[in-house]
Amino acid sequence: MAAGLDNAGQFITLKAVPRPREELARHGVDPCGPVAGVQVCLATPITSDDYVAGQRWRDATVRGCPWHRQGGCGFSRHGTYPRVRPPGALIACWYCPLERRTVSALPDCLASHYSGTLVDLEAMVLAVERARSLPAAVDALRTDIELPGALRYLRRLCQAVHDALGIVRGLQPARFAGVPLTLQGFAAALPGCLSGLVALRALASQYLSLLPTPLGFDPARQNAAGLSPAFQHRMGPDPPLAILDAPA
Numbered sequence: 165m166a167a168g169l170d171n172a173g174q175f176i177t178l179k180a181v182p183r184p185r186e187e188l189a190r191h192g193v194d195p196c197g198p199v200a201g202v203q204v205c206l207a208t209p210i211t212s213d214d215y216v217a218g219q220r221w222r223d224a225t226v227r228g229c230p231w232h233r234q235g236g237c238g239f240s241r242h243g244t245y246p247r248v249r250p251p252g253a254l255i256a257c258w259y260c261p262l263e264r265r266t267v268s269a270l271p272d273c274l275a276s277h278y279s280g281t282l283v284d285l286e287a288m289v290l291a292v293e294r295a296r297s298l299p300a301a302v303d304a305l306r307t308d309i310e311l312p313g314a315l316r317y318l319r320r321l322c323q324a325v326h327d328a329l330g331i332v333r334g335l336q337p338a339r340f341a342g343v344p345l346t347l348q349g350f351a352a353a354l355p356g357c358l359s360g361l362v363a364l365r366a367l368a369s370q371y372l373s374l375l376p377t378p379l380g381f382d383p384a385r386q387n388a389a390g391l392s393p394a395f396q397h398r399m400g401p402d403p404p405l406a407i408l409d410a411p412a
């Protein structure tokens with residue numbers, strides 16, 4: 165069973181649908197770090213299980229300050245903060261004393277500003293897409309909370325994910341033109357990927373500051389912090405801003 169708070173602060177409890185390796189999400193908005201902070205993608209294909217078991221936040225490295233690429237600002241490691249889910253997961257943080265903001269390195273497996281993993285949330289969205297109706301999806305997911313709260317949560321989640329898919333399709337038309345704006349459609353266009361959302365987090369890493377959560381990093385917050393999409397680069401000539409070093 166999983167539980168959490170939805171966007172309206174309503175307590176949500178969901179029973180897990182059996183799936184390999186990953187638990188069902190603890191649903192709702194995750195604290196996801198300091199208020200004044202921004203997220204960057206920690207480029208890694210590892211699963212959340214491996215991230216937690218290996219305490220891989222210890223191996224995270226951010227290649228310099230996002231605001232002062234020339235250095236000299238005192239940008240340095242600033243501890244960690246815990247995720248609600250998956251249990252035991254910590255997120256590595258850095259701090260720029262000149263910008264007075266923190267940077268947190270979110271591994272590709274974890275959802276941004278939602279509790280849980282992208283795999284967790286993908287299972288939710290796929291359940292909705294495959295159900296004959298949203299209430300039917302809630303019923304299939306064996307939601308313990310009152311129907312209105314579950315409907316609200318799933319509706320918002322699906323809208324955010326489908327909005328992100330539309331942006332990705334527009335940004336990468338050569339790859340996704342004609343693909344239906346559903347996770348099922350994108351999964352079909354990404355054969356061999358265990359998770360469509362995790363694959364898209366990597367494929368769209370240049371644009372994460374433009375994409376809504378849980379796939380992207382909350383455009384309003386990133387823009388307010390003065391982070392341009394260029395700082396999210398993983399592919400192309402620029403190396404990823406945050407990487408995992410080999411375990412010590």
Ligand SMILES: [Zn+2]
Pocket residue numbers: 229230231232237238239260261262263
């Ligand atoms: Zn700085």
